[in-house]
Amino acid sequence: MRAAVIVRPGQVEIRDIPRPKIGDYQVLVEQLTCGVGTGTDRKLVEGHFKGFDTYPAVLGHEAVGRVIEKGKKVRSFELGDLVMRPGLETIGDGTSLHSGWGAFAEYGIAGDATAMAEDGVARPEHGFLDLYLSQQTIPRDMKPAHGTMLIxxxxxxxxxxxxxxxxxxxxxxxxxxxxxxxxxxxxxxxxxxxxxxxxxxxxxxxxxxxxxxxxxxxxxxxxxxxxxxxxxxxxxxxxxxxxxxxxxxxxxxxxxxxxxxxxxxxxxxxxxxxxxxxxxxxxxxxxxLQWPTFQEEAATHHQLVGWLQQGIIDPDRMITHVLPLERLNEGMEMLKERRALKVVIDLKAK
Incomplete structure (x- = not known):
């Protein structure tokens, strides 16, 4: 599958990487859109994101995707659901390519935090990630690009x-x-x-x-x-x-x-x-406060979906450019030069 890989700080290329495999509590997601983070993504690309030095790495953390496959113990997601924040965990053998959250890719993974908690396995030794808490669904009629801004x-x-x-x-x-x-x-x-x-x-x-x-x-x-x-x-x-x-x-x-x-x-x-x-x-x-917790993010979800549906917030006021994955570098340069406000990558565009 295609993905945006930071080969080394300062160099991003679109490459073919292994498609992810899901576990019992995970869903496979076809990625639809992913926002370009002016802070996190840019710092990862430039090589000065505090605490991160594992390159090459797959970029992206503001994705929305559609569930296309379910693990056998998943109960909170259904096929066709739109899910926020799917990404990549282990890529291939886990040693030659790393995850910078990994959402600029054709496919990603989300975890069923609720099912894992109900089954008493919401712990790291069972593969649980706090990120699963914020991998929540949005209404199926919501524009995927709006979902990226919701993040x-x-x-x-x-x-x-x-x-x-x-x-x-x-x-x-x-x-x-x-x-x-x-x-x-x-x-x-x-x-x-x-x-x-x-x-x-x-x-x-x-x-x-x-x-x-x-x-x-x-x-x-x-x-x-x-x-x-x-x-x-x-x-x-x-x-x-x-x-x-x-x-x-x-x-x-x-x-x-x-x-x-x-x-x-x-x-x-x-x-x-x-x-x-x-x-x-x-x-x-x-x-x-430079790392909001996923628990606190999750607690705002229903309030913000309601505000968006009521028109209190409008993502279209922020999103200035929607580009295909092949133009990711161009979009990042536009953000750096402040010629764009919010860039969203359409992962289905060719």
Whole structure:
């Protein structure tokens, strides 16, 4: 089957790899679409994703696929179901090719977490993965591309709950990619305000305002600190780094209120910095959340499916390009140059 393989950092090729085989608690999935992650996928390709160094590896983690085969103990999935987050676990002999979640492929695997729990085998020694918890079904009439965006929504909403977003709290969000725009939208839906978003692209600032931001700034010419001193002289309850720039942490020291929270969601290439809290209040919290748990993601699933069906969230506002697998490198370059907002790969397109 065809798959996108990171041959070595900086080099991605479409190659033929072995088709996966399923176990008793697994389903085989025909992959339909897979989103390109501007953070995780790019860092895996560039070779500086923290904790990952096993190359060559099959890329991709934001897939939606259709169940085409069931293991004999599977009870939570039916043939034809649309499943989120299927990927690859062991590939071939497991030594010559590794999984960077492995969703940019023609086929993938999902696990039945519920059946394994009911049978008392939801443990690693029986092959259980926490990832199975988030491999949930979506309505069969939902566009698969929308399902890929739902993965981002689940990650971000679960992070917003973990950070402690609450009604009437003020927030400033740095970065208006899909993650920052999702934070902006959820802040609005959850009743926060004022909501301030910061990005250097006017088109993204405009979309941020449409999704709920009360004010937006261009960091190259505007001064968010001056705005806060004038409109919120006590500071902001939350300041969110949604882009992965370490300097945002020090900038947030001038913005956060007493007992406020600096929320670091974006994954920066640098893993160290000098923090200067000279301009911060006496009490503040620095909260890193760069790996939402699959349990917390799963808990947001039905809420987000409902919001999507009600039109409260609209993935088409985010998805700017749908490309075939052979144009994956082009899509990643478009994201790097910020010529695209969200790229989805159509794995059925030729």
């Amino acid at each position: 981002t929504y689940k990650e971000v909403l679960s992070a917003a709950y973990r950070f402690g977003f609450r009604p009437n709290a003020s927030v400033m969000i740095f970065g208006l990619g899909p993650v920052g725009l999702s934070f902006t939208r959820f802040a609005k839906v959850l009743g926060l305000g004022p909501i301030v978003s910061v990005d250097s692209h006017e088109s993204r600032r405009a979309l941020g305002r449409e999704l709920g931001a009360d004010a937006t700034f261009d960091p190259r010419s505007d001064d968010p600190v001056a705005w806060v001193k004038h409109h919120r002289p006590g500071g902001l309850d939350f300041v969110v780094d949604a882009v992965g720039v370490t300097n945002v942490i020090n900038k947030a020291m001038e913005l956060v209120t007493f007992n406020g929270t600096i929320c670091v969601y974006g994954i920066a290439p640098q893993t160290s910095m000098q923090i200067d809290w000279g301009k911060a209040p006496y009490n503040w919290t620095l909260s890193f």
